Amino acid sequence: MRTMDAETYPQEVLADEEPKYLRRQKPLEIKRRKFGKKAWKTYLRAIVGTAAAAGGVGIAYMVGHFLLASQEMALIHPEQIQVAQSHYVSPSSVREIFRVDRGHSVLRIPLSERRRQIETLPWVEQASVLRALPNTIKVEITERTPIAFLRDSSDLALIDVHGMILDRPLKGNFHFPVITGISSDMPIEDRELRMQLFASFSQQVESARGGAMDQVSEVDLTEAKDLVARITGLQGGSANSAAGGASEWNHADAPILIHFGDSDFENKFLTVLNDIGQWRAGAGSVESVDLRFNGEAVVNPDPTLVAKQLDPTAAIPAPKAAAATKSKPPHAMSRSAKKSAAKHSHPAAQR
Numbered sequence: 001m002r003t004m005d006a007e008t009y010p011q012e013v014l015a016d017e018e019p020k021y022l023r024r025q026k027p028l029e030i031k032r033r034k035f036g037k038k039a040w041k042t043y044l045r046a047i048v049g050t051a052a053a054a055g056g057v058g059i060a061y062m063v064g065h066f067l068l069a070s071q072e073m074a075l076i077h078p079e080q081i082q083v084a085q086s087h088y089v090s091p092s093s094v095r096e097i098f099r100v101d102r103g104h105s106v107l108r109i110p111l112s113e114r115r116r117q118i119e120t121l122p123w124v125e126q127a128s129v130l131r132a133l134p135n136t137i138k139v140e141i142t143e144r145t146p147i148a149f150l151r152d153s154s155d156l157a158l159i160d161v162h163g164m165i166l167d168r169p170l171k172g173n174f175h176f177p178v179i180t181g182i183s184s185d186m187p188i189e190d191r192e193l194r195m196q197l198f199a200s201f202s203q204q205v206e207s208a209r210g211g212a213m214d215q216v217s218e219v220d221l222t223e224a225k226d227l228v229a230r231i232t233g234l235q236g237g238s239a240n241s242a243a244g245g246a247s248e249w250n251h252a253d254a255p256i257l258i259h260f261g262d263s264d265f266e267n268k269f270l271t272v273l274n275d276i277g278q279w280r281a282g283a284g285s286v287e288s289v290d291l292r293f294n295g296e297a298v299v300n301p302d303p304t305l306v307a308k309q310l311d312p313t314a315a316i317p318a319p320k321a322a323a324a325t326k327s328k329p330p331h332a333m334s335r336s337a338k339k340s341a342a343k344h345s346h347p348a349a350q351r
Helices: 011-017 037-069 091-097 111-118 188-208 238-244 246-250 265-283 303-310 319-323 338-344
Strands: 081-084 124-132 136-143 146-152 155-160 178-180 216-223 226-231 256-259 288-293 296-299
Touching: 081 091, 091 111, 111 124, 146 188, 155 188, 188 216, 188 226, 188 265, 256 265, 265 288, 265 296
Parallel strands: 081 136, 146 178, 178 216, 256 288
Antiparallel strands: 124 136, 146 155, 216 226, 226 256, 288 296
């Protein structure tokens, strides 16, 4: 077999057998697009949009810096906190709450939190806190209204209908009865319950006779179900006055301790006004009256027997305690016949 050199092969054959990746490629022509009007508009819009966005960010930053960090918006002086409608709440005590906000923008002040802090002040019942731009805070206060003096230990404070104990202000003219039986360590719910009872008593007694609360010097609220009032200057009507004679007038200014229970204060007080002359005519000196017996009034009651009638399960009093009541006068009853008087008289009187 004859061999043949590669040079003797036809070039067409060699070209067909040459690998394609070694072949010389034909150059491609790249057509460049011309920069027309439409492209200019697109690029112009992009440039304008970018500039506007950058400008907006810059303006927003400047406005935010002015509102949140500038001296024009900052709370610097205490006088920038305006306290209105304040008689017994010291404006300085309100401004002291905003001490932590000094030097900060008024927009950074947490108004709800400051309002709750202001309402913890003793004389503040409700508060409203508002911003007044550029750099002022306005505080409006609704103060508590005291309705009585409170004797707690040796101190004499004020107390409102919700049982909130208030320090007596240096200035202020108050004319109230003195409340006992409530202390500062008593839960606020119990204090409020008793003061609601006192408020109802005051309203109904004034409804029975205008100015009647001026004669109430002291109210004991130790028992939540029994309001005990010390009343002075009680005088009966004209008919009863004639029956009582000089004795009634001699004892008219003596204080009387009256148990009113926890309801129907108006009718019970009218009973006292109508029957005081009759009671004095029958019992002489009237020192106390118990009105907790379904419309009947027990005059000068024996505390031991009253407790037994109110609670039949109570223990029988010791003989010594019973003997101590012998010197007391018999009971006088309102709207009573002899049968009613005998029912509630002392054992010593019955004998």
